[in-house]
Amino acid sequence: MTALTAAPVDASAAHAPAVALHEVSVRFGQGADLFEAVSRVDLCVAAGEFVAIVGPTGCGKSTLLNVAAGLLTPALGRAEIHGRPVAGITREAGYLFQQDALMPWKTALANVAVALEVAGIAQTEAQQRAQALLTRVGLARFLHRYPHQLSGGQRKRVALAQMLIRDPAILLMDEPFGPLDAQTRGLMGDLLLQLWQADRKAVLFVTHDLDEAISLADRVVVMSAGPSSRIVADHQIDLPRPRAINEVRHEPRFHALQRAIWDDLRDEVMKTYGAEMGGAA
Amino acid sequence: MKRLQLTLLQIGVGIALLGIWHIVTNYPLLGDVKTARFFFSTPLDVTERIWKLFVSGSIWKHLWITLSETMLAFVIGSGAGIVIGFWFARQPLVAAVFDPYVKMANALPRVVLAPIFMLWFGLGIWSKVALGFTLVFFIVFFNVYQGVKEVSPVVLANARMLGMNERQLLRHVYWPSALSWMFSSLHTSVGFALVGAVVGEYLGSAAGLGYLIHEAEGTFDVTGVFAGMVILSAFVILIDYCVTLVEGRLLSWRPPAAGHS
Ligand SMILES: Nc1ncnc2c1ncn2[C@@H]1O[C@H](COP(=O)(O)OP(=O)(O)O)[C@@H](O)[C@H]1O
Ligand SMILES: [Mg+2]
Numbered sequence: 001m002t003a004l005t006a007a008p009v010d011a012s013a014a015h016a017p018a019v020a021l022h023e024v025s026v027r028f029g030q031g032a033d034l035f036e037a038v039s040r041v042d043l044c045v046a047a048g049e050f051v052a053i054v055g056p057t058g059c060g061k062s063t064l065l066n067v068a069a070g071l072l073t074p075a076l077g078r079a080e081i082h083g084r085p086v087a088g089i090t091r092e093a094g095y096l097f098q099q100d101a102l103m104p105w106k107t108a109l110a111n112v113a114v115a116l117e118v119a120g121i122a123q124t125e126a127q128q129r130a131q132a133l134l135t136r137v138g139l140a141r142f143l144h145r146y147p148h149q150l151s152g153g154q155r156k157r158v159a160l161a162q163m164l165i166r167d168p169a170i171l172l173m174d175e176p177f178g179p180l181d182a183q184t185r186g187l188m189g190d191l192l193l194q195l196w197q198a199d200r201k202a203v204l205f206v207t208h209d210l211d212e213a214i215s216l217a218d219r220v221v222v223m224s225a226g227p228s229s230r231i232v233a234d235h236q237i238d239l240p241r242p243r244a245i246n247e248v249r250h251e252p253r254f255h256a257l258q259r260a261i262w263d264d265l266r267d268e269v270m271k272t273y274g275a276e277m278g279g280a281a
Numbered sequence: 282m283k284r285l286q287l288t289l290l291q292i293g294v295g296i297a298l299l300g301i302w303h304i305v306t307n308y309p310l311l312g313d314v315k316t317a318r319f320f321f322s323t324p325l326d327v328t329e330r331i332w333k334l335f336v337s338g339s340i341w342k343h344l345w346i347t348l349s350e351t352m353l354a355f356v357i358g359s360g361a362g363i364v365i366g367f368w369f370a371r372q373p374l375v376a377a378v379f380d381p382y383v384k385m386a387n388a389l390p391r392v393v394l395a396p397i398f399m400l401w402f403g404l405g406i407w408s409k410v411a412l413g414f415t416l417v418f419f420i421v422f423f424n425v426y427q428g429v430k431e432v433s434p435v436v437l438a439n440a441r442m443l444g445m446n447e448r449q450l451l452r453h454v455y456w457p458s459a460l461s462w463m464f465s466s467l468h469t470s471v472g473f474a475l476v477g478a479v480v481g482e483y484l485g486s487a488a489g490l491g492y493l494i495h496e497a498e499g500t501f502d503v504t505g506v507f508a509g510m511v512i513l514s515a516f517v518i519l520i521d522y523c524v525t526l527v528e529g530r531l532l533s534w535r536p537p538a539a540g541h542s
Contacts, residue, residue: 071438089441101439105457105534114453115443148536166444 016083018202019045024077039228048200052213055223056272061206094168109143153184225271233264322504330508350478354413362421370429413477428462
């Protein structure tokens with residue numbers, strides 16, 4: 001009875017996808033400099049779904065994340081979070097940026113704790129929780145280091161903890177492991193899957209590494225070369241979970257998926273490559 | 282070993298310079314000793330004069346005056362520079378409107394203001410504080426303005442995504458960035474506060490290191506001038522050392538090689 005009376009208020013939101021982009025186009029510049037980065041993109045991420053976006057460099061992957069985050073307003077189309085239109089910053093989302101985004105004047109601990117403090121949680125409690133999470137991502141010994149005293153992989157782990165500590169329903173991750181070496185990428189991928197497995201948030205994960213996309217995601221979306229980039233392919237990844245990054249890559253099904261997606265991706269990468277070589281000549 | 286060698290060389294240069302000074306003013310190698318002494322005094326006389334100044338205790342009053350003028354100019358100038366710098370950086374229209382006037386005011390050599398300040402604030406410490414203020418203010422103002430403007434857009438976007446409102450952004454992002462720029466110019470601004478104080482004293486006052494030197498010059502007391510200069514240099518080095526200590530603590534988050542200036 002209680003469920004019946006309480007449910008109707010947000011009934012539509014409960015079934016709406018966590019992230020929905022409808023016919024989204026983004027333009028930069030004006031007049032002769034007008035540049036359409038992405039054109040009429042439709043993309044949905046269901047609650048609890050892990051979606052990876054791959055595509056050639058400069059095709060507008062970060063741009064799409066920024067639209068979902070509310071940092072960028074599309075020229076055309078709509079962005080919705082849990083069925084509600086995006087207006088201003090998307091509070092339900094955590095964003096792991098492609099570039100270093102930690103506050104360089106705060107220690108690892110302070111960088112993570114501040115995310116709770118600004119939400120009104122007392123400093124001691126915020127610091128305890130930040131310390132617990134940093135310990136989980138393997139940084140117990142580096143709590144009081146400043147970002148410049150950490151390695152690239154350690155900084156990414158601090159950023160991961162900073163994003164996760166607020167417990168956002170949606171994770172937007174932009175090539176989070178891009179600059180890291182192969183071993184660290186594998187470790188970070190396993191860590192991410194382990195954290196994600198616990199509470200299955202909706203994830204929109206951008207990467208230029210197809211293997212990484214396949215081993216992490218439920219769905220891999222391929223974008224075409226820019227400008228006016230679109231989504232050209234959408235592949236369901238039916239590999240069983242839980243997965244271990246380094247093992248899943250040896251499965252035959254992985255290779256079949258890899259070949260199928262690469263067929264779509266290769267043409268787009270070659271287009272971008274050709275355009276850049278042509279531009280340089 | 283390297284370090285020790287360097288220190289020995291540094292001391293050696295000092296002794297050599299003092300030695301030349303001593304010989305030239307005591308032995309008639311380059312002409313008349315009396316003339317040389319009139320223009321350059323002698324190292325022993327200067328040392329004796331400094332000794333007397335400290336033993337008699339008369340120097341402490343002058344040091345204290347100069348120090349308080351420096352500190353006041355620094356504190357008031359920095360405070361105003363921070364507030365106005367922040368205001369301009371957050372209100373681009375205000376900054377654009379005032380831009381030519383700020384440039385004009387900053388282009389003015391401050392020495393010409395000294396007589397006006399004496400007219401307005403009298404011959405006491407406040408005219409010197411005002412002179413130091415006009416120097417410190419602009420340094421701090423420009424740095425704070427830059428610090429707020431140059432906050433990394435990614436750090437800012439990240440802070441927004443963490444749920445910070447404008448007030449929290451100010452506290453956790455803009456303010457630390459502005460302060461780091463201000464602290465990176467700490468040596469310059471403290472130095473200019475001192476310049477303002479000493480120049481002000483030199484141009485008209487009844488106390489302070491600048492006054493001491495000016496007074497000695499008025500009576501062709503070269504020994505007094507040199508003694509004043511030595512004390513002033515030592516004073517500057519001491520203050521600069523204190524600034525280095527403070528700076529090391531405040532900017533510990535910054536990588537050692539990176540600097541804004
Ligand atoms: N602020 C901007 N102004 C103009 N062009 C931009 C801006 N941001 C991105 N672009 C352009 O939009 C395209 C997509 O950029 P981005 O989303 O960063 O690509 P990527 O897929 O590599 O993340 C690129 O061609 C880039 O040059
Ligand atoms: Mg990108």
